[in-house]
Amino acid sequence: MDAGTIIDAALLASMVRFVSPILLAALGGLLTERAGIFNVALEGLMLTGSFAAVVATSRTGDPAIGVVVAVIAAMAVALVFAIVVVDLGGDAIVAGLAINLLALGATTFLMRTILGVQGGYYDPTMPGLAAIELPFLAQVPVLGPMFDGQTILVWVALALVGVLQVLLFHHPFGIRLRAVGEDPVAAGSVGVRVRRVQYLAVLGSGALCGLAGAQLSLGIVTQFVEGMTFGRGFIALVAVMFGRAHPLGVLGASVLFGGAYAVAVRLQGQGIPSQFVNMLPYLATIVVLVVVYGRAASRRRARGALAEGPAEVEVAT
Numbered sequence: 001m002d003a004g005t006i007i008d009a010a011l012l013a014s015m016v017r018f019v020s021p022i023l024l025a026a027l028g029g030l031l032t033e034r035a036g037i038f039n040v041a042l043e044g045l046m047l048t049g050s051f052a053a054v055v056a057t058s059r060t061g062d063p064a065i066g067v068v069v070a071v072i073a074a075m076a077v078a079l080v081f082a083i084v085v086v087d088l089g090g091d092a093i094v095a096g097l098a099i100n101l102l103a104l105g106a107t108t109f110l111m112r113t114i115l116g117v118q119g120g121y122y123d124p125t126m127p128g129l130a131a132i133e134l135p136f137l138a139q140v141p142v143l144g145p146m147f148d149g150q151t152i153l154v155w156v157a158l159a160l161v162g163v164l165q166v167l168l169f170h171h172p173f174g175i176r177l178r179a180v181g182e183d184p185v186a187a188g189s190v191g192v193r194v195r196r197v198q199y200l201a202v203l204g205s206g207a208l209c210g211l212a213g214a215q216l217s218l219g220i221v222t223q224f225v226e227g228m229t230f231g232r233g234f235i236a237l238v239a240v241m242f243g244r245a246h247p248l249g250v251l252g253a254s255v256l257f258g259g260a261y262a263v264a265v266r267l268q269g270q271g272i273p274s275q276f277v278n279m280l281p282y283l284a285t286i287v288v289l290v291v292v293y294g295r296a297a298s299r300r301r302a303r304g305a306l307a308e309g310p311a312e313v314e315v316a317t
Contacts, residue, residue: 009145011266016146017220018265019258020154021046021212025236026243026250027160028208033245034168035201036181040096041081043233044103045206049074049213051107054121054224055114063129063218067153071210077103078206086198100233108226120225128222129153129215153215160208165247177201209233235285242288253288260284 025042032039052073057066081099084090108118115121129151137148147154168174176197179187184194216232217224235257242256243249264280 011262012142012146013149014265015255015259015262016150016154018261019254020150020157020219021216022232022236022239022257023157023251023254024153024160024212024215025209025233026239026254027157027164027247028205028212029237029240030164030243030245030247030250031177031201031208032205033240034177034181035198036184037085037198037202038092038096039081039202039205040093040237041078041099041233042096042205042209042236043229043231044096044100045074045077045209046213046216046229046233046236047100047103047107047227048077049210050217050228051110051213051224052210053214054126054217055110057218058115058121058123058126061127063127066218067129067211067214070214071207074210074213075203075206078202078209081206082199082202086195086202104227107224111224111226115224118226120223122223126222129219151215151219153211153219156211157215161247161251168247173197212236231282235281238285238288242291256288257281257284
């Protein structure tokens with residue numbers, strides 16, 4: 001097995017498809033992180049969006065309606081998360097884990113009651129998101145094979161990186177959002193409506209996770225499988241941490257994890273044991289977490305050394 005049989009145009013296109021749901025969810029996590037809320041519920045919000053997209057598309061035959069319903073459903077669940085965390089003062093991690101468990105149980109139950117199946121739902125007549133063919137792009141080396149024939153949500157994900165870059169650093173709402181995340185008391189003292197900003201951040205996170213779920217169940221595949229996010233929401237959360245809640249950093253981290261998924265899928269056809277292949281995306285996540293926490297520990301040690309330095313000098317004199 002040589003590198004040429006693994007790395008080719010098809011792998012690059014596959015990588016872009018796998019990056020898009022992680023990137024969309026991670027951008028949603030970026031919003032809440034900037035608002036000072038650690039959103040562990042990304043997994044549950046994605047799963048809700050995936051299920052709602054398939055149900056709506058199977059009933060209407062229109063994937064565009066499926067995407068809209070996915071966004072609405074994920075935002076409704078995000079609203080519950082916002083009420084618990086923002087209004088009731090609940091712990092964001094506990095509330096997020098509860099949302100994840102609720103989404104897993106609810107989609108499993110509703111798949112049996114609404115779709116009449118268990119384990120997974122697949123209808124060969126159900127349309128997925130259409131591939132967008134761009135003849136002028138197809139002629140461009142490397143970029144052509146990567147982006148030609150992708151769904152609209154891939155382009156939406158990439159465009160949102162630029163939109164959030166402008167919103168966070170060049171728009172009054174972004175300044176208020178970052179101020180709330182840094183110090184909500186201080187932000188409130190200068191007239192920022194902290195509760196409103198946090199609600200908007202959580203609802204925006206829900207909308208983006210709904211798009212991520214729709215891309216997963218209508219863009220990458222055209223089906224719903226019980227628990228089909230398979231930890232992608234947690235990987236998106238790590239992408240937020242690794243990217244330091246910066247749009248460009250989150251994009252880079254999402255490319256890393258999406259690339260790991262694409263390579264894992266390619267290796268399944270190369271005679272590599274499936275246990276090792278399935279481990280690759282999560283192995284990449286663990287490595288990133290070690291790097292992130294290693295950097296944080298180094299900074300804490302450096303600050304501790306600076307704090308202790310003057311005291312040691314004073315004792316010595």
